[in-house]
Amino acid sequence: MPLLDPNTWRSPFAGDTYDVTEPATGDTLGAVTLATAADVGTATEAAARAQRAWARAPHFIRAGVLRRAGDLFTEHAGELREWLVRESGSVPGKADFELHVAAQECYEAAALVSRPTGQVLPSEAPRLSYTRRVPAGVVGVIAPFNAPLILSIRSVAPALALGNAVVLKPDPRTAVCGGLSLAAVFAAAGLPEELLHVLPGGPDVGQALVADPRVRVISFTGSTAAGRAVGEAAGRHLKRAHLELGGNSALVVLEDADLDAVISTAAWGSFFHQGQICMTTGRHLVHRSLYGEYVERLAAKADAMAVGDPHREQVHLGPLIDDKQLGKVHGLVESSAGRGAQVAAGGTHDRLFYRPTVLAGVDDDTPAYTEEVFGPVAPVRPFDTADEAAALAARSPYGLSLGIVTRDPARGLDLAERIPTGIVHINDQTVNDEAVAPFGGVAASGTGARFGGDANLEAFTELRWTTVRGDVATYPF
Structure with a gap:
């Protein structure tokens, strides 16, 4: 019954x-x-x-x-x-x-x-x-x-x-x-x-x-x-x-990260449930030595993902919730491209089905980088030092979730201490939830x-x- x-x-x-x-x-x-x-x-x-x-x-x-x-x-x-x-x-x-x-x-x-x-x-x-x-x-x-x-x-x-x-x-x-x-x-x-x-x-x-x-x-x-x-x-x-x-959570990828492992993690953080999650990875901060390959690999991953009706097809991403949300997401992508960001993948949609999108060349003037998009959009920005990474990750009104990828977990924990956030995941992306764990953010989160x-x-x-x-x-x- x-x-x-x-x-x-x-x-x-x-x-x-x-x-x-x-x-x-x-x-x-x-x-x-x-x-x-x-x-x-x-x-x-x-x-x-x-x-x-x-x-x-x-x-x-x-x-x-x-x-x-x-x-x-x-x-x-x-x-x-x-x-x-x-x-x-x-x-x-x-x-x-x-x-x-x-x-x-x-x-x-x-x-x-x-x-x-x-x-x-x-x-x-x-x-x-x-x-x-x-x-x-x-x-x-x-x-x-x-x-x-x-x-x-x-x-x-x-x-x-x-x-x-x-x-x-x-x-x-x-x-x-x-x-x-x-x-x-x-x-x-x-x-x-x-x-x-x-x-x-x-x-x-x-x-x-x-x-x-x-x-x-x-x-x-x-x-x-x-x-x-x-x-x-x-x-x-x-x-x-x-x-x-809300949130605009950062995934920090240090220079010793294994890109073969991290791209799947990074894609999940930004594209899971069409990016309509408060913990979504909204900012990818990647060491400059890995930046070019990271953008290329993440874009290839995005291009390979299936988007469609999740009830009738086997897909990675379903639809955005409604036209209003579609307008917000696409508006942020278009305005970001208009301010110099490069659309490495995606940026298009068929009705409410928005392609997973990767933006390169973003900075503090890129709307999709500084704002919570609530859509499948992954802005990627390079950094040169751990100090710069910490400063960039902390330069946000939000403080919900943080991911750090490194072969040295102790180094990741040390970096996390310098970034205000309610949740930290070392060697994982930002979208995690368990009933036994406390959940919540700081500041605007x-x-x-x-x-x-x-x-x-x-x-x-x-x-x-x-x-x-x-x-x-x-x-x-």
Whole structure:
């Protein structure tokens, strides 16, 4: 029996009907009803009521729901894979990765439930003094289109496991694989009603979620510009906002690197999922002694890659998500070429299918080098010394992920110490994710590690101090 039934997607929301579209073909896969700002209060009120009983549920009950949810992502992988491929334009391998991470996020969240929740403190008074982690209450999750399942579940699963209720606003472009699929999985896993609300909608729904007084924590993944607005609004309402934002991550290739090994790694970093990933390698910094051959080999790799419909063909790259994203990507490539960059490969498209693109001769005036492209574009720039490489890598407002390729890992670690970033990979590219690892960036890339492992405990709970005395305290009043 299918987990997702399109006949059930018409909801009581007050918004318009939105066609679920396959970007590779333009075909309509179904229709959902969009939420409006007015629907947010109804959802948060119901979530707040349900959350109180859920927070008091024995820890093994909550853990059991999360474990079953993890199993369901595996059991229904075929059905969910097809939605990820068709709705988000993922190649099957990328869809399988999302499903694997989704299951692992649920299992890791289940393990959070039985961890120690506080510590006993010394006290100057004759009393028991201790701290305890308690649920935040209602958590608002705002997730984007590019890795819709991962970027929803990594907040939803730990927030639920730790005793919270969740209101999730997925991007309407991926309302099914980034929203309704989670609702279906958790309902089948036995999550009590009203603990998870899925409200696909526009910016007005996100703004209402941030402003709602019942929502105590906002977990936002998206662009830096939108994240700044979310953070500013959350600050006005005195609530925490965990912001995972954009990136323009560098891959630094030192002079001792093995080009036979590194080109595949470099191509993956820039072209995986059409470059529509916050961790995408947006800047290739290559030692001048390797630069010419690196550009030639990376361009040859790009030219050899297949681009097409990932549901009906075996391809390396699928479509960009929509025309707006296509316009942004191609505009940055064209403006970069207009400012002197050489298009060594790609730079063309057929509908939403953009060829993997390599740009040489880039500098600080090249838009596709200095800005986050969010497309399959690999700008390559030479450097002469490690000091110059460190300076170039650090010369960015972003600080999400960093890759360094060298035959001397200790040298790579030393270089990484000089470059502000939330994530470092020695002898690997910049796109990596594991449920057990903390994830987050610095500066324009976000507010630090707020997802994964122990970071979830801080993200979705409040630390409460409690004291207990045997007799009522007396004071000199």
